[in-house]
Amino acid sequence: MSERMDPACSFNRLFFGVLLITSLFSFIEPLQAEPADDASIATNLADMLRAARQVISSNQARINDPNLGDKGLTGQVVLQQAVEIFKKATGTDPSSIDPTSRFGRLMHAQMDAIVEATDANQATINAKGVGFKGFIPAVFARLVNESFENHARNEAQIKVTAPEQLVRNRKSRPDQWESEVIRVKLLREDWPRGQAYAAEVETKGRTAYRMMMPEYYANSCLSCHGSPKGETDVTGYPKEGGKEGDLGAIISVTLFKQ
Ligand code: HEC
Numbered sequence: 001m002s003e004r005m006d007p008a009c010s011f012n013r014l015f016f017g018v019l020l021i022t023s024l025f026s027f028i029e030p031l032q033a034e035p036a037d038d039a040s041i042a043t044n045l046a047d048m049l050r051a052a053r054q055v056i057s058s059n060q061a062r063i064n065d066p067n068l069g070d071k072g073l074t075g076q077v078v079l080q081q082a083v084e085i086f087k088k089a090t091g092t093d094p095s096s097i098d099p100t101s102r103f104g105r106l107m108h109a110q111m112d113a114i115v116e117a118t119d120a121n122q123a124t125i126n127a128k129g130v131g132f133k134g135f136i137p138a139v140f141a142r143l144v145n146e147s148f149e150n151h152a153r154n155e156a157q158i159k160v161t162a163p164e165q166l167v168r169n170r171k172s173r174p175d176q177w178e179s180e181v182i183r184v185k186l187l188r189e190d191w192p193r194g195q196a197y198a199a200e201v202e203t204k205g206r207t208a209y210r211m212m213m214p215e216y217y218a219n220s221c222l223s224c225h226g227s228p229k230g231e232t233d234v235t236g237y238p239k240e241g242g243k244e245g246d247l248g249a250i251i252s253v254t255l256f257k258q
Helices: 007-033 038-058 075-090 102-119 137-151 176-186 219-225
Strands: 156-161 197-203 206-216 247-256
Touching (some): 038 206, 102 156, 176 247
Antiparallel strands (some): 197 206, 206 247
16 A cells, blocks of 8 residues: 555644754754853853863872973963863863853953963973972962952952861861851761852852852872871871861852842
8 A cells, every 4th residue: 555645644744843843943042042150150160170170180290200391281281181171071162152251251261360370380390300399289279260360350259168177278268158058068968969059149248159069088189188187298288187088179169240
């Protein structure tokens, strides 16, 4: 028997085809047209910071090598490697973000900060005859965040902090809101592991969207932050007695409302 198209059936196909296409467009369009929301901006800034930190971490042996002078780790090289890590982790190419949007401006401010913090420390990184130079991911992240604050012109702040008793550098101490979130949310027994906490709060007299993203000590952190508590580590700080899996760091992002 030959298959003949029933006119009603082909109409139905057409109808549902059009319906499918229009509904697909209605899904896709807002994704392209809507500006990135606060949560995704904050998450992306944290991901880029992590990526930059990872570049320093994977080049640590090279940085610490007393026999090597020029390491070739210029600001542009570190940024390029960070962007590659970021792209793999997030699936987003930073160059595809509209640089005039708020999201684009902040991502560019952060990428500029990565270049600036690296270039400003070339003498340290390239010092010959010195092994451990103290140029470690935590220090680098703080320098990037300090530079970001200049570039982001009061639009945003990024900070890496920790529970109060673990903080080494006074500049990284949690503020009142951060302390509160650490105590009543992130350190709570039943807080879902890795889950961020975000809220809109008054900060420095302005309304801000703030997000706290928890990180936990890995085994690699414990040569400095582990046991025995009080023993001096390679950087000259007393170890905190931390254990693998403890809440050890929080990336805290503040986005001020215009
Ligand atoms: C080589 C030793 C060393 C290792 C390894 C290390 N840290 Fe640190 N960490 C430091 C030093 C030194 C500082 C202070 C940096 C500064 O001057 O801002 C610091 C600072 C920090 C801070 C910022 C708050 C503060 O205490 O000033 C956090 C958070 C942190 N480390 C977490 C970690 C985590 C998580 C790991 C593992 C992924 C890790 N650290 C690995 C030495 C280390």
